[in-house]
Amino acid sequence: MKAKDIRNIFHAELDSFFEKEEIDSFFYLLMETYYSMSRLQLAIDLGYFVDNSEAILNALELLKQQKPIQYILGETEFYGLPFKVNTYTLIPRPETEELVEWVLSKVSNTDLEVSILDIGSGSGCIAISLAKNLPKAKVYALDVSKEALKIAKTNAELNKVNVEFIETDVLKNKMCWDFKFDIIVSNPPYVREQEKREMKSNVLNNEPHLALFVKDENPLVFYKAISEFAVQNLTKKGLLFFEINEYLGNDMIALLCENNFQNIELKQDIFKKDRMIKGEWNE
Numbered sequence: 001m002k003a004k005d006i007r008n009i010f011h012a013e014l015d016s017f018f019e020k021e022e023i024d025s026f027f028y029l030l031m032e033t034y035y036s037m038s039r040l041q042l043a044i045d046l047g048y049f050v051d052n053s054e055a056i057l058n059a060l061e062l063l064k065q066q067k068p069i070q071y072i073l074g075e076t077e078f079y080g081l082p083f084k085v086n087t088y089t090l091i092p093r094p095e096t097e098e099l100v101e102w103v104l105s106k107v108s109n110t111d112l113e114v115s116i117l118d119i120g121s122g123s124g125c126i127a128i129s130l131a132k133n134l135p136k137a138k139v140y141a142l143d144v145s146k147e148a149l150k151i152a153k154t155n156a157e158l159n160k161v162n163v164e165f166i167e168t169d170v171l172k173n174k175m176c177w178d179f180k181f182d183i184i185v186s187n188p189p190y191v192r193e194q195e196k197r198e199m200k201s202n203v204l205n206n207e208p209h210l211a212l213f214v215k216d217e218n219p220l221v222f223y224k225a226i227s228e229f230a231v232q233n234l235t236k237k238g239l240l241f242f243e244i245n246e247y248l249g250n251d252m253i254a255l256l257c258e259n260n261f262q263n264i265e266l267k268q269d270i271f272k273k274d275r276m277i278k279g280e281w282n283e
């Protein structure tokens with residue numbers, strides 16, 4: 001089958017689900033991954049013959065069933081680095097890249113031996129990107145999901161960084177360390193059950209609910225536990241960074257104030273939504 005015919009089938013079958021540009025980007029990404037045909041090659045000549053079109057037509061079926069392209073490919077890119085993903089790991093989001101950028105901007109010298117803990121590490125995207133950009137940092141990451149930790153460890157190897165991964169439940173287990181952290185960062189579950197109806201079905205039906213949802217009655221459950229942990233485990237001048245629910249910025253400021261954090265900053269993402277917060281520990 002010619003590449004041109006496959007592209008036509010993609011548009012005919014996916015037109016009612018996706019924008020034209022998105023369909024093209026799926027087509028080019030899959031052609032590159034499965035048949036090593038670059039977008040440039042295909043832009044010059046769509047007449048290339050694809051020997052075994054089964055793989056790409058199977059992927060098309062999965063796209064029709066609203067499966068995210070990242071899960072179909074089993075990989076994605078985050079902060080310029082490759083990451084394996086599966087249905088046990090949240091697909092890393094661009095907003096979280098902004099969080100990583102913010103953390104890095106607060107480290108005055110990338111050669112410092114800072115100690116960092118990422119809580120709720122999922123694919124390992126935050127911890128691994130920080131480790132990659134702060135080569136002398138000692139980076140630790142924890143998650144309750146054994147399966148997510150497996151993928152995160154693979155991603156650390158893939159990106160050639162050392163991160164120590166720990167399996168623990170941050171809500172249940174009291175964690176003890178014999179040193180303090182310079183930076184604690186977390187993108188914990190923060191979507192309230194009541195927000196489910198605003199969510200796209202491809203997220204709702206495919207991404208791990210363990211990574212996404214919190215009960216409506218206690219939406220800051222993770223932030224409370226992690227802030228209390230941070231009070232005990234940050235160095236003087238240590239920093240706590242969170243990705244947050246866009247609707248709960250003021251509650252987050254109040255929570256960090258209650259816990260005596262200082263120099264609190266709430267930051268918006270590129271979509272102008274309250275998305276990140278930082279506090280400094282000065283005691």
Ligand SMILES: C[S@@+](CC[C@H](N)C(=O)[O-])C[C@H]1O[C@@H](n2cnc3c(N)ncnc32)[C@H](O)[C@@H]1O
Nearest residue numbers: 092120121122143144145169170187188189211
């Ligand atoms: C929003 S995801 C973030 C994943 C990754 N850090 C990212 O930014 O893409 C939250 C993560 O917290 C983990 N998690 C959920 N409950 C937890 C708990 N009680 N203790 C530790 N980790 C937990 C989930 O398994 C998931 O990987």
